[in-house]
Amino acid sequence: MSSTDIIYPVKVPWDSQSVPHVSIEVNQSCNIECDGCYKNKFAFSKPLELIKREIDLAVSLRQLESVVVVGGEPTLYPHLTDVICYIADKGILPTLLTNGTLLTPKRLREYKDAGLYSVRIHIDKHQRRHSDPRRMATTESELNPLRKYYVDMCRNEGVEPAFIFTLYRDNLDDYLDVVEFCYREEIRDILVPLFAPSVNIETEHLAEEPFHALHAENIYEFMARKQGILPAFYLPSQSNSKKLRWLIYYTVVTVDAHGKRETFSFDPRNQTALTVISRMSRIHHSRHNFSRLPEQSEVTRMLGLYARLSCESVDRGKVHAFLETVRRNGNVRFFRQVFQEFPQLSKDGHYDPCLHCPDATVRNGHLVSLCVVDHVEPLPITEKPVCGDSEQMITKIKGERN
Numbered sequence: 001m002s003s004t005d006i007i008y009p010v011k012v013p014w015d016s017q018s019v020p021h022v023s024i025e026v027n028q029s030c031n032i033e034c035d036g037c038y039k040n041k042f043a044f045s046k047p048l049e050l051i052k053r054e055i056d057l058a059v060s061l062r063q064l065e066s067v068v069v070v071g072g073e074p075t076l077y078p079h080l081t082d083v084i085c086y087i088a089d090k091g092i093l094p095t096l097l098t099n100g101t102l103l104t105p106k107r108l109r110e111y112k113d114a115g116l117y118s119v120r121i122h123i124d125k126h127q128r129r130h131s132d133p134r135r136m137a138t139t140e141s142e143l144n145p146l147r148k149y150y151v152d153m154c155r156n157e158g159v160e161p162a163f164i165f166t167l168y169r170d171n172l173d174d175y176l177d178v179v180e181f182c183y184r185e186e187i188r189d190i191l192v193p194l195f196a197p198s199v200n201i202e203t204e205h206l207a208e209e210p211f212h213a214l215h216a217e218n219i220y221e222f223m224a225r226k227q228g229i230l231p232a233f234y235l236p237s238q239s240n241s242k243k244l245r246w247l248i249y250y251t252v253v254t255v256d257a258h259g260k261r262e263t264f265s266f267d268p269r270n271q272t273a274l275t276v277i278s279r280m281s282r283i284h285h286s287r288h289n290f291s292r293l294p295e296q297s298e299v300t301r302m303l304g305l306y307a308r309l310s311c312e313s314v315d316r317g318k319v320h321a322f323l324e325t326v327r328r329n330g331n332v333r334f335f336r337q338v339f340q341e342f343p344q345l346s347k348d349g350h351y352d353p354c355l356h357c358p359d360a361t362v363r364n365g366h367l368v369s370l371c372v373v374d375h376v377e378p379l380p381i382t383e384k385p386v387c388g389d390s391e392q393m394i395t396k397i398k399g400e401r402n
């Protein structure tokens, strides 16, 4: 697919200061194995004081709406509650990116009380989840009961559940089953990194079909063909405004009394409507939205605005009819799908990050792209020391479960 075949979505509206998000790493240890992992893993935990300094630095550089706490596996970090609390006390939404294996209702409650906004759980079939009974999945649908287990746990504790799902060539078609699951379970947000060979992948695997890189253009074509939708927004690379890196799809969902679902997806040809909508949060909250998804009344307002500003030739009739259905049904929600293509890292350490890299993390006193940070700015530790914190945490959590 060439750039002339693409109906370009609206570019995300932030600049280097107003970009609303960063990632903060708390450790580099993990208790499962993922084929697509781009992190070096060893038993390294950051001192809490260093993490607080990193958060302060990120706050001084960006107008943050949210911070995602990542690892390794962050639930192995013994001071995770303090980190969540430190972020939330600054009026920023803390979210947690976790494989979920160590989550318990008690721990979620503790994180929620500390100010946690949402949990993004990473589940896909290219993981070896040693502690999980349903770990030997061959399709993504087989993992939906496991996803459901976490949805229920999060909802019971009042935390917004979201998912992350790495897409490979051999689970691309399964993706639609996961989308169906999200619709059914009223999940509002799914993040889909596209597998890219990284320096951590065994080179002999790269010749195998599932490990051939997927690109944003592949997804653009796939989503248009399979779901009939186009991305509303995109993030290009830093050096090339035509290079698709993130594709962001916004679908509005409403369900009638008999469970019949109707959806409407924002169309990139309605540039004016989308540009106004994307700037609304800056006007109302003085910063751009990233993690926070609008509640029902806000979605209805956005839909009304989109209907007023959309062009006749695209979908004005369709959006007005959909608004009528929403009024009849009395319910509406957003469903956001974000696909991310990673930059390629050359042997000499050169890479072209996504524009203003919203997932950047703090390493050695400055912001670096999370996806390549271990290669361009390695931590001083290179050997595998004895795992102290992580083993203690696993023992503690097992004790809590028994």
Ligand code: SF4
Binding pocket: 245, 340, 341, 342, 343, 352, 353, 354, 357, 358, 359, 360, 369, 370, 371, 372
């Ligand atoms: S360059 Fe930044 S935004 Fe892009 S994939 Fe890497 S960490 Fe994420």
